[in-house]
Amino acid sequence: MATDATGYIKHHLTNLTYGELPAGYERLDENGKVVEELTEATWTLAHSGQEAVDMGFWAFNVDSLAWSIGLAIVLMFIFGRAAKKATTGVPTGMQNFVEVIIGFIDNTVKETFHGKNPIVAPLALTVFTWVFMMNLMDLIPVDIIPKLFELSWVAAGGDAHQAYMKIVPSTDPNITAGLAISVFALMIFYGIKVKGIGGFMAELTLHPFNVKNPVVQALFIPVNFALEVLGLIAKPISLALRLFGNMYAGEMIFILIALMFSTGMALGLFAGVLQWAWAVFHILVITLQAFIFMMLTIVYLGMAHEDH
Amino acid sequence: MNINLTLIGQIIAFAVFVAFCMKFVWPPLTNAMAERAKKIADGLDAANRAERDLELAQQKAGEKLRESKVKAAEIIEQANKRANQIIDEAKEAAREEGARLAAAAQAEIEQEVNRAKEGLRQQVSALAVAGASKILAKSVDQSVHNELLDQLANEL
Numbered sequence: 001m002a003t004d005a006t007g008y009i010k011h012h013l014t015n016l017t018y019g020e021l022p023a024g025y026e027r028l029d030e031n032g033k034v035v036e037e038l039t040e041a042t043w044t045l046a047h048s049g050q051e052a053v054d055m056g057f058w059a060f061n062v063d064s065l066a067w068s069i070g071l072a073i074v075l076m077f078i079f080g081r082a083a084k085k086a087t088t089g090v091p092t093g094m095q096n097f098v099e100v101i102i103g104f105i106d107n108t109v110k111e112t113f114h115g116k117n118p119i120v121a122p123l124a125l126t127v128f129t130w131v132f133m134m135n136l137m138d139l140i141p142v143d144i145i146p147k148l149f150e151l152s153w154v155a156a157g158g159d160a161h162q163a164y165m166k167i168v169p170s171t172d173p174n175i176t177a178g179l180a181i182s183v184f185a186l187m188i189f190y191g192i193k194v195k196g197i198g199g200f201m202a203e204l205t206l207h208p209f210n211v212k213n214p215v216v217q218a219l220f221i222p223v224n225f226a227l228e229v230l231g232l233i234a235k236p237i238s239l240a241l242r243l244f245g246n247m248y249a250g251e252m253i254f255i256l257i258a259l260m261f262s263t264g265m266a267l268g269l270f271a272g273v274l275q276w277a278w279a280v281f282h283i284l285v286i287t288l289q290a291f292i293f294m295m296l297t298i299v300y301l302g303m304a305h306e307d308h
Numbered sequence: 309m310n311i312n313l314t315l316i317g318q319i320i321a322f323a324v325f326v327a328f329c330m331k332f333v334w335p336p337l338t339n340a341m342a343e344r345a346k347k348i349a350d351g352l353d354a355a356n357r358a359e360r361d362l363e364l365a366q367q368k369a370g371e372k373l374r375e376s377k378v379k380a381a382e383i384i385e386q387a388n389k390r391a392n393q394i395i396d397e398a399k400e401a402a403r404e405e406g407a408r409l410a411a412a413a414q415a416e417i418e419q420e421v422n423r424a425k426e427g428l429r430q431q432v433s434a435l436a437v438a439g440a441s442k443i444l445a446k447s448v449d450q451s452v453h454n455e456l457l458d459q460l461a462n463e464l
Contacts, residue, residue: 019312053310061314068318072325079333086340088347102337121338122329130325174311178318182326 005259010049012142012255015172016164017052018045019059027051030161047162061172068169071133079129101129105294112298115305117190120298127179128294134170135247135286139279142254170247170289173240180240183297187235191304204228235300239293246289250282433461 021027025038027047045062046052052059082098091099105128109121146165153163169175192200207228209220257278260271437457 015314017310017312055310055312057310057312059310059312059314060317061312064314065317065321069321072321076325076328076333079329079337083333083336086336088340088343091344099337099341102334103341106338119326119330122334123326125334126322126326126329130322172314174314175318177311178315179322181315182319182322 008259009255011161011164012146013166013252014049014164015052015061015166016045016063017055017059018062019043019052019055021051021055025054045162046164047159061166061174063164063166064169064172064175067137067167068130068134068175071137071169072130075129075133101125108295109298112295113302113305115194115302117301117305119186120301123183123186123301124294124298127183127297128290131170131179131243131293132286132290134168134175135289137168138171138247138250138254138282138286140167141275142251142258168247168251170243171251173244176244176247177236177240179243179293180236183239183300184236187300187304190301194305204232235296239296239300243289243293246285250278250285253278254282429461429464432464433457436460 020041020043021038023038023040026034027036027038028050029035030048046055046059078094079098082095085095087095102125105125106121109124113120145167146163149165150160150163154160166172191203195203205221205224205228206217207224209224211217211220254275257271257275260274261268437454440453440457
């Protein structure tokens with residue numbers, strides 16, 4: 001357990017970051033004392049949140065990426081096995097389970113997306129299952145895996161204060177933004193592919209103000225453009241921030257509840273009840289957020305395919 | 309909470325995952341599901357058809373049964389008729405045979421009677437001749453009077 005509440009929370013909210021520190025950088029220990037000064041730019045694991053910030057863009061959140069890719073591999077393994085064993089006979093076990101998910105997503109896509117694009121359904125499947133799995137990590141009690149990681153870190157000769165481990169990838173804005181930007185890129189790509197570059201630009205400039213008179217219309221074009229571009233940009237940002245915000249807040253509450261465990265018997269018991277209640281409620285949140293992310297992905301791609 | 313290369317890593321992982329699903333997961337599973345749906349529909353269809361066939365077969369069987377019942381009744385009736393006929397014929401034959409036997413017996417009896425009469429007549433004539441010869445003794449030539457005696461015997 002970290003020394004105080006602030007330290008505990010901070011520790012839980014810091015990613016394990018691997019990146020480049022510039023030459024002449026002064027590395028500090030947890031008391032703010034200079035431990036070493038780097039003579040040249042070095043790729044290393046950040047020893048503190050401040051170091052992670054100072055690494056700038058050229059750094060990886062190792063924990064987020066590892067959990068995210070690890071979960072993706074688990075899902076790919078399950079899906080791949082089900083697909084390989086797919087029979088037209090009576091489905092059993094995992095195949096049954098995967099087929100239920102695929103059936104559900106197939107229905108949702110067919111109801112919402114009216115264009116013809118073979119990427120949309122697999123994309124929705126990926127988004128839904130992956131986001132769900134990443135969110136699901138939130139239900140593992142916040143201290144279990146970080147503590148195990150810290151123990152093995154110390155066993156390997158590391159400093160316990162530097163053993164950062166954030167196991168819920170969707171509480172990392174990089175992860176959610178990565179998904180949202182990918183969806184955004186697909187929106188733009190298919191928007192231009194379906195409507196042509198002219199149609200795409202027309203959509204950005206001729207709405208929402210549309211008048212018959214060409215002179216007046218020309219005056220409106222900049223206004224329309226500003227509004228539409230804003231609306232377009234808002235889509236991936238809201239997509240990324242909605243998921244991130246929900247999961248971050250959820251995890252924050254888990255951490256705060258976990259703090260109560262160390263404050264005595266009565267509060268600890270109360271915290272247990274709270275933990276349970278919040279986890280139950282969170283089952284709804286994680287499923288809902290995964291569903292919303294998938295739904296909006298389908299809807300946005302559907303809009304990109306609609307020709308006015 | 310810094311935006312860094314993780315973003316790019318996630319985009320690449322996402323692309324790989326989507327490509328994987330698009331290539332190896334979605335098509336085989338949806339195909340299998342569609343095929344199964346078709347199979348089930350076919351099965352239901354076949355069941356319907358079989359039910360209809362069964363009904364038809366039952367109808368046909370009923371018809372055949374009725375037909376064969378009628379035929380059986382016909383055959384029985386015919387057989388009865390034939391039996392009656394045979395009985396009648398047999399009765400007729402028996403009657404005829406009886407009559408024939410009776411006639412034959414009658415004829416035999418008559419023959420017997422005649423034969424007995426003949427025998428008697430001859431014996432009487434012999435007796436008469438014997439009696440006459442005894443009466444006439446030597447005076448009567450038996451051979452001359454034989455004709456006369458035969459006449460007498462015949463008249464008896």
